[in-house]
Amino acid sequence: MKKKLSRNAKKIDQFLIKFLKRQKSLLVEPMKYGVISGGKKIRSTIIYDTGKIFNVEEKKLLNICAAVECIHSYSLIHDDLPCMDDDIIRRGKPSAHIKFGEASAVLAGNCLLTLAFEIIADKKYLINSSMKNEIIRSLAKCSGHTGIAGGQELDLKFENKKKNINQVIDMQIKKTGKLFSFCLYAVGVIAKRSNKEKFFLSSLGDEIGLLFQLADDFLDKKGSKKLIGKPVKKDSKKGKSTLLSLMGEKKAYSYAYNLKKKILRKLENHGKKANELINTIEFILERQF
Amino acid sequence: MKKKLSRNAKKIDQFLIKFLKRQKSLLVEPMKYGVISGGKKIRSTIIYDTGKIFNVEEKKLLNICAAVECIHSYSLIHDDLPCMDDDIIRRGKPSAHIKFGEASAVLAGNCLLTLAFEIIADKKYLINSSMKNEIIRSLAKCSGHTGIAGGQELDLKFENKKKNINQVIDMQIKKTGKLFSFCLYAVGVIAKRSNKEKFFLSSLGDEIGLLFQLADDFLDKKGSKKLIGKPVKKDSKKGKSTLLSLMGEKKAYSYAYNLKKKILRKLENHGKKANELINTIEFILERQF
Numbered sequence: 316m317k318k319k320l321s322r323n324a325k326k327i328d329q330f331l332i333k334f335l336k337r338q339k340s341l342l343v344e345p346m347k348y349g350v351i352s353g354g355k356k357i358r359s360t361i362i363y364d365t366g367k368i369f370n371v372e373e374k375k376l377l378n379i380c381a382a383v384e385c386i387h388s389y390s391l392i393h394d395d396l397p398c399m400d401d402d403i404i405r406r407g408k409p410s411a412h413i414k415f416g417e418a419s420a421v422l423a424g425n426c427l428l429t430l431a432f433e434i435i436a437d438k439k440y441l442i443n444s445s446m447k448n449e450i451i452r453s454l455a456k457c458s459g460h461t462g463i464a465g466g467q468e469l470d471l472k473f474e475n476k477k478k479n480i481n482q483v484i485d486m487q488i489k490k491t492g493k494l495f496s497f498c499l500y501a502v503g504v505i506a507k508r509s510n511k512e513k514f515f516l517s518s519l520g521d522e523i524g525l526l527f528q529l530a531d532d533f534l535d536k537k538g539s540k541k542l543i544g545k546p547v548k549k550d551s552k553k554g555k556s557t558l559l560s561l562m563g564e565k566k567a568y569s570y571a572y573n574l575k576k577k578i579l580r581k582l583e584n585h586g587k588k589a590n591e592l593i594n595t596i597e598f599i600l601e602r603q604f
Numbered sequence: 605m606k607k608k609l610s611r612n613a614k615k616i617d618q619f620l621i622k623f624l625k626r627q628k629s630l631l632v633e634p635m636k637y638g639v640i641s642g643g644k645k646i647r648s649t650i651i652y653d654t655g656k657i658f659n660v661e662e663k664k665l666l667n668i669c670a671a672v673e674c675i676h677s678y679s680l681i682h683d684d685l686p687c688m689d690d691d692i693i694r695r696g697k698p699s700a701h702i703k704f705g706e707a708s709a710v711l712a713g714n715c716l717l718t719l720a721f722e723i724i725a726d727k728k729y730l731i732n733s734s735m736k737n738e739i740i741r742s743l744a745k746c747s748g749h750t751g752i753a754g755g756q757e758l759d760l761k762f763e764n765k766k767k768n769i770n771q772v773i774d775m776q777i778k779k780t781g782k783l784f785s786f787c788l789y790a791v792g793v794i795a796k797r798s799n800k801e802k803f804f805l806s807s808l809g810d811e812i813g814l815l816f817q818l819a820d821d822f823l824d825k826k827g828s829k830k831l832i833g834k835p836v837k838k839d840s841k842k843g844k845s846t847l848l849s850l851m852g853e854k855k856a857y858s859y860a861y862n863l864k865k866k867i868l869r870k871l872e873n874h875g876k877k878a879n880e881l882i883n884t885i886e887f888i889l890e891r892q893f
Contacts, residue, residue: 338745338749338750340749340750340754340757341749341754341757341758341761342749342753342754342757343749346749393710393711393714396707396710398705398706398707398710399707399710416687417687418685418687418688418757418760419757419760421682421685421687421688421710422682422749422753422756422757423749424714425682425713425714425717425748425753426748426749426753426754428714428717428718429717429744429747429748429749429753430744430748430749432721432740432743432744433740433741433744433745433748436737436738436740436741436744437741438741443733444732444733444734444736444737445733447733447737448725448733448736448737449725451721451722451725451740452722452725452726452727454721455718455719455721455722455725456627456722458718459714459715459718459719459722460627460629460630460631460632460635460711460712460715460718460719461627461629464631464711464714464715464718465629465630465631465715467711468629468630468631468707468708468711469630471707471708472630
């Protein structure tokens, strides 16, 4: 599993370095700092794994992976800002705003967000224009006010407030789930699946994202700084609403266990072709608790 | 001219309100605050004016206009942040971070940037997919590290430093020129012009943007707070490098005058069809000095 992750990470890093070489600017360095090396690139691995289910060639997925990692990294750079979660360590290194200053971090984040769309609309990316547009539409919805950014707004607004489980699930699905949802949906587009199947993939992605977030909550509570590359127990210190804090450890664990079972059941139809995705989903949990 | 501007502004505001009604989120309010009402929507007017030259129907330009206003407003919201230019007034109202807090302002800016791409890739937007992709590519390049955001980074890095005229022109073309350049280029795409013509339109846009920036510099020096809706003489207080500060008033005025002449000469070939664009260009200068 680690070999698969690092193989994928290397491929995507190389693509991004090449893409960023096309044009120079002062922001290339903080952009690279945010997106290249470090980070497990778990979302990209889920894209490749889903591609295996539908026999999609890897080269048709590379731009999607790179775009997703740009979006993910942009959201981390901005989440770490003093006005957001105010975190000074990310992936074991100083956060972007500590390394480059706040203004450059905001701008580098903006540029990674912008770059994601450029990468998908790229001329050299050999899927047809109508697919590109459908993917861009979905990426925008999953990243903007109805997705990641909307989830982050809720997360901040929920701090030190009493929220119920459904409110927190809604927030986590936006903040984390939607980008996973995009990963599966985009593969569905490239594999020319029906609207019904794409909808199925979307909601499966929401669930995988929620599972990932739950695993992250456990890691924040139990993990070591070394393992996750950032200080632990941040959530409770900041009065963050998490499913773990609301449900307690035992209930949250059984919720995660059932969610995993539900996800695996949904993949049953695809037989052996889904093995890679199943392995990755197992890894998400195994790694964390 | 004022009638034309307000007619265009109204149309674009209505489109954006309708678009934002599709899905709810907490960020819709700060997004609307940033992009709706207030602002002359001069970039959109330039899009419509350029459309007249090539007989492009206005309905084919509406999404481009709305996207450009989203990008412009996002860049203003972020430029005003404490870590950037630290401005508390914008368009005669409190800046977004004063009104909604810094975190929501950063997120609303991000969401407007994201929305711009969603608006162009929108299913209901009836230009073909390949045009949409070409327009998205250009918008990303003009907004990201090689465009607006890259220009803002240079602007901040240039503060209180000695820079030469070419360095400042390069910065202003990125920061302001590139979005004007996109406006003209996008019309060229929809009007199915040749690559050569699109390149011509692009560089004409750079020049119009530079002229607009020069006019803005004069306004910052000479204008009233009431006229421009934000405090004046900000640039010199912040040690900003502008063409006006480098050249002095007399030289800068003649530079602007010659630039305008150059732009108008380039439009001569188009005869009467370019009258609307010429009027808008005259207005840019007339309004300001």
